[in-house]
Amino acid sequence: MKYLDIEVITRLDLAKLAKGTLTKYWLHIISNGIAQPIYLPIMVAKGASDGPVLGITAAVHGNELNGISIIHEVFNQIDVNTLRGTVVGVPVMNIPSIINQERRFVDGEDLNRIMPGKADGSVSQVYVHRFIDRVISEFEYLLDLHTASFGRVNSYYIRADLKRKITSRMAEVLNAEIILNNEGSDGTLRSAAANLGIHAVTIEVGDPNQFQKGMIDSGLAGTLNVMRYLKMIEGEVIEPKRPAVICKKSKWLYANRGGILEVFPEVTQKIKKGDKIAIVRDIFGDIINTYNSPEEGIIIGKNVHPVSQTGGRLIHLGTIK
Ligand SMILES: [Zn+2]
The missing domain is CATH 2.40.50.100 (RNA polymerase II/Efflux pump adaptor protein, barrel-sandwich hybrid domain)
Incomplete structure (x- = not known):
């Protein structure tokens, strides 16, 4: 089945995709109260040669928009003919809330406190559970893009478990202003992913409810640097001009x-x-x-x-x- 000429799926299956292809999907994650499907947009760039699977997620909170633009920019830069491995972009994870212009899910829950949810749980629990089961479980590395909440502003900073060697290096090469050590056993997508063996960091890119060009440029540069570190694209990691302040x-x-x-x-x-x-x-x-x-x-x-x-x-x- 297709919607707006894009294939509708119920589970991400990277193995079945041909190498050297760029694919867009709607993933039918749940249905709303009048039995209409809620579709997650998924973008997949599968490189011509084998390599890691890097997932990039945005808008787990419905008012956190900079990450959407970062994912668009990353995909603009990708050439699947030279890409090694696969990049999966989920420009909006929390579909009901972005439509309502709200941070929290429709039942009032903060989705980034209840991961990994439950298969037979409440409205929000089942939503996050399916997201992790049907999408995130395909990843080996995860960049989860956030911003500050309503009424607040943030630096460009990373939350990562710095005891883990690979996530620590991912945090470093993201060229952030601040890196905050955080073990993250707190219901976040990052911790749920880490429990599946995925190397995951949270990236906080600026302020809510807007696209901020400088922040988006920083997030793009950082993401491309992670891809260099993982040897998914050519080139040496560009070390930051000013190293991040570690907290x-x-x-x-x-x-x-x-x-x-x-x-x-x-x-x-x-x-x-x-x-x-x-x-x-x-x-x-x-x-x-x-x-x-x-x-x-x-x-x-x-x-x-x-x-x-x-x-x-x-x-x-x-x-x-
Ligand atoms: Zn957030």
Whole structure:
């Protein structure tokens, strides 16, 4: 069966594809409440010679869009006649949510906290389970592209388990501003993939709800570098001009008082213990709280939404290794 002239499948099967081909699919993952299919877009570039299988996924959160454009750009660069191995792109994983312009799934779940889901589970559990079973299980390497959440901004940073040698090197060659060590046993796609023996990293490329050219260029350059490292394309790995700042851990700092928030340091800025990081004003404009950093570190991400209820986020602070 075809839809818009593109073949509809229910499971990705890379072995049956001919070498040296570029194929697009709709993968029928679930059906909606009026029995219409929900199709995942899948792009497959199978090189003329054998090599690794690299999967690139985007929009696991429905408002995280930069990764879509990165996947388009990567596929624009691929020549299947010289490619070694296979690149699979899933430009949108969370179809219902991107249509609704929402981060979370239709049942309110955060899909990147409930992986690998359940075959006979709830609406969101079965969706992620089928995605992993029918798509991700074909991969050997995974780049999962994300952005900050609504109201926040991020640097271009990587989350990876740096104890694993190959994922650590993948993180390095992605030419990010910051690499955050994170073991990731937390229901993420990255951890579910790692449990299947897939070398997986999470890439955070900037801000939600938009295409940011600079971030997309960085993600493209990083992805091509990973492909060089895996010897899927010709050329030496291009080492970054400025090596990434490595963080051994990170945490969010929160405001314990609600009000109109202003956060001062910019992403990737290094701060010292005691530096002023934010103020909160009441609605008359008077400052009611000032926040100073409890320790030194680097700003991985920050809140930019001025309306901040008690418990609102301030900064995502990385502890530099
Ligand atoms: Zn995300």
